[in-house]
Amino acid sequence: MLESLPKHTNPEEPSKELVPVGLNSATEWRKDRLYVALFLGPSLLILSVFVFWPMLKTMYLSLFLTDNFGHASVFVGFSNYLNLFKNPAYLSSLGATFVYVIAVSILTIILGMVLAVVAQQHLKGIRFFRTLFSSTMGISVSVAAIFWLFAFNPSVGVFAQISQALHLPEINWLADPHFALLAIIMTTVWMNLGFTFLILFGALQQLPSSLFEAAEIAGVSKTAQFFKISLPLISPTLFFVLIVTLIEAFKSFGLIDLMTVGGPNNATNLLVYRVYQDAFLNGNYGLASTESVILTAIIAAITLIQFKLLGKRVSY
Amino acid sequence: MTITLKQLAKKYDESSQPVLKDVSVQINDGEFFVIVGPSGCGKSTLLRMIAGLTSITAGQLTINGQLANDMPPKDRALSMVFQSYALFPFMTVAENVGFGLKSRKLPAAEIENRVKDALAMVNLTEFRLRKPKALSGGQRQRVALARAIASDAKICLMDEPLSNLDAQLRAKMRIELKQLQRNLGLTVIYVTHDQVEAMTMADRVLVLNDRKVQQVDTPVNLYQHPQNAFVAQFFGTPQINLLSADVLGNELVVDSTLHLKLNGNLNVDNKVLVGIRPSDIQIEIGPKNANARVTTVSYLGDQSVISAVLNDTQTIRILADSTISVVVDDLIKITAIEGFDVFDAHSKEFITRQKGDLQHARITSQAY
Numbered sequence: 037m038l039e040s041l042p043k044h045t046n047p048e049e050p051s052k053e054l055v056p057v058g059l060n061s062a063t064e065w066r067k068d069r070l071y072v073a074l075f076l077g078p079s080l081l082i083l084s085v086f087v088f089w090p091m092l093k094t095m096y097l098s099l100f101l102t103d104n105f106g107h108a109s110v111f112v113g114f115s116n117y118l119n120l121f122k123n124p125a126y127l128s129s130l131g132a133t134f135v136y137v138i139a140v141s142i143l144t145i146i147l148g149m150v151l152a153v154v155a156q157q158h159l160k161g162i163r164f165f166r167t168l169f170s171s172t173m174g175i176s177v178s179v180a181a182i183f184w185l186f187a188f189n190p191s192v193g194v195f196a197q198i199s200q201a202l203h204l205p206e207i208n209w210l211a212d213p214h215f216a217l218l219a220i221i222m223t224t225v226w227m228n229l230g231f232t233f234l235i236l237f238g239a240l241q242q243l244p245s246s247l248f249e250a251a252e253i254a255g256v257s258k259t260a261q262f263f264k265i266s267l268p269l270i271s272p273t274l275f276f277v278l279i280v281t282l283i284e285a286f287k288s289f290g291l292i293d294l295m296t297v298g299g300p301n302n303a304t305n306l307l308v309y310r311v312y313q314d315a316f317l318n319g320n321y322g323l324a325s326t327e328s329v330i331l332t333a334i335i336a337a338i339t340l341i342q343f344k345l346l347g348k349r350v351s352y
Numbered sequence: 353m354t355i356t357l358k359q360l361a362k363k364y365d366e367s368s369q370p371v372l373k374d375v376s377v378q379i380n381d382g383e384f385f386v387i388v389g390p391s392g393c394g395k396s397t398l399l400r401m402i403a404g405l406t407s408i409t410a411g412q413l414t415i416n417g418q419l420a421n422d423m424p425p426k427d428r429a430l431s432m433v434f435q436s437y438a439l440f441p442f443m444t445v446a447e448n449v450g451f452g453l454k455s456r457k458l459p460a461a462e463i464e465n466r467v468k469d470a471l472a473m474v475n476l477t478e479f480r481l482r483k484p485k486a487l488s489g490g491q492r493q494r495v496a497l498a499r500a501i502a503s504d505a506k507i508c509l510m511d512e513p514l515s516n517l518d519a520q521l522r523a524k525m526r527i528e529l530k531q532l533q534r535n536l537g538l539t540v541i542y543v544t545h546d547q548v549e550a551m552t553m554a555d556r557v558l559v560l561n562d563r564k565v566q567q568v569d570t571p572v573n574l575y576q577h578p579q580n581a582f583v584a585q586f587f588g589t590p591q592i593n594l595l596s597a598d599v600l601g602n603e604l605v606v607d608s609t610l611h612l613k614l615n616g617n618l619n620v621d622n623k624v625l626v627g628i629r630p631s632d633i634q635i636e637i638g639p640k641n642a643n644a645r646v647t648t649v650s651y652l653g654d655q656s657v658i659s660a661v662l663n664d665t666q667t668i669r670i671l672a673d674s675t676i677s678v679v680v681d682d683l684i685k686i687t688a689i690e691g692f693d694v695f696d697a698h699s700k701e702f703i704t705r706q707k708g709d710l711q712h713a714r715i716t717s718q719a720y
Contacts, residue, residue, distance in 0.1 A: 244436060244438070246434040246435075246436050246438040247438050247440065249403075249405050249425075249432070249434070249438070250432065250434060250438040250452075250499075251451075251452075251455075252404075252405065252424075252425050252426065253403060253404075253405075253425045253426060253428075253430065253431065253432050253452075254426065254431075254451060254452025254453075254455060254456075254503065255425075255426030255452065255455055255456055256451075256452065256455040257455070260455060265440065268440075268442045269440075269441070269442070
């Protein structure tokens, strides 16, 4: 952003036309600074009020014990942090969150990719399926939750009926601590698919057909074409989808609140939900702030690592 | 490697008009064969049918005696250079050139050798580790060429490979391409919309227009003996003059002031098209006995193209020595027409060629 600013002094730029000929460069510079302030001011103000200030306040609160109204009362330094990492419930939340995030990201991208490849084939009625595949994008969390609550219902749900028909042991998906997280993962992947499919499909459609024709003439198999041409070419898009899915997964809240309320036995009590519980149900704002700061740090660290590790490989 | 096309046709769906019909031609071993025509004439479709990238609706395609209508592209033993070059942006130059070879499971040493030779042939050896993004347009074009060379296929299809280059580079590459083709003994089928490319490079040219083959011939014959008005108009710069004329006994009346004499009678209705090359017209400047008025003068260096309007409003282009001093609105007199072709006014087919000289053209004057 800042690098592009000196452009305003470029004689080709329209802004120069506003300055009458003969004005010295000091006046011009002052004028440019005014423009800079005018352009950046509104967004800086909004960001400060709604992002920067709450962030700083959260960091501040994470070092305190708080009263019922969320005001800092006793300074405790880093003991909130130390206590959290000694708390087995918090550590199990952390573990569940990582399982959830990794499973959701991998499944979403693989399934999205499969759907995108299928939708690319020239089959009859494929337009209908393209619409269908991307349709979960338009479904709200609450609708999805109701839909899947029915599906997982132990007496009338689709899954129960299938396992009955196949004489498999009955699973009470959402009430069983071993399966509740899996159920939430499945639902999240389903919700994510629409967006992921659309982005990946768009990326595949944009690839120049001559590359594949050249490969066809050279005798490269369809499978090799996918792994050696398509995948490397859409790697920037895959990277983008991976980061978005990962961050979204870390922030998952709605589905958990509507489907399991963090249960059974804290099996689906992921980090964000725990923040919500500690702050708004237990009234422990200091602790909740600490948890928020840790979550933010985790997401920032992972994003940074991804950029460092993958960044080099995905650009060509 | 000969390729034979027999009444090849292409329709995209049952109900619609064919985009190509009745294409029959034999392409000989080691020939530089150019398919030329205006945009949308179906020339790329024809090339893609030969490559196997587009299906053949009707007719027969034989490659080296083998029916190839439904043969997969990789079995046709050909390589292709695309207009966009089709280079893989994430691979180096060497990887791009060797890409097809790897999938054919050739030994690594041989792949390396072929890549090395191909890159040397197009003078890109020192760029072998660069990515396509770090190359100029002409260099990318040569990488695509090297890939075709490395494949060792004896037939090479080229789809407007030079059209993304600037004019000077294009002229240079034309010569390089032609040399390469001759040295390697390749059979090249080359698609272009550029008549100059077709004329300068081809052994033979197939002229395609309006879904049909117009003429298959050597560049010399296309220019000197066009089979119809389209071919006559397509080749040669500046374009041939196509003037409508009335047949009056053994004379063609192009204009009230310009009559052309025929050797014998024509068996046609009273209207024909007369094709006169701009270089076959001689003029005199000055109002004396003038029969045309200059409307534009385009300076080309040693020559100039003069457009003039005849008495009865038909426009005629004349290629003259640029030492001639003429400006817009000058009056000129056409003094000689050295030869002309006569085409049917309706079918546009060739009827006769007449070697004209001063006696044959009866030019009445003082129209202006």
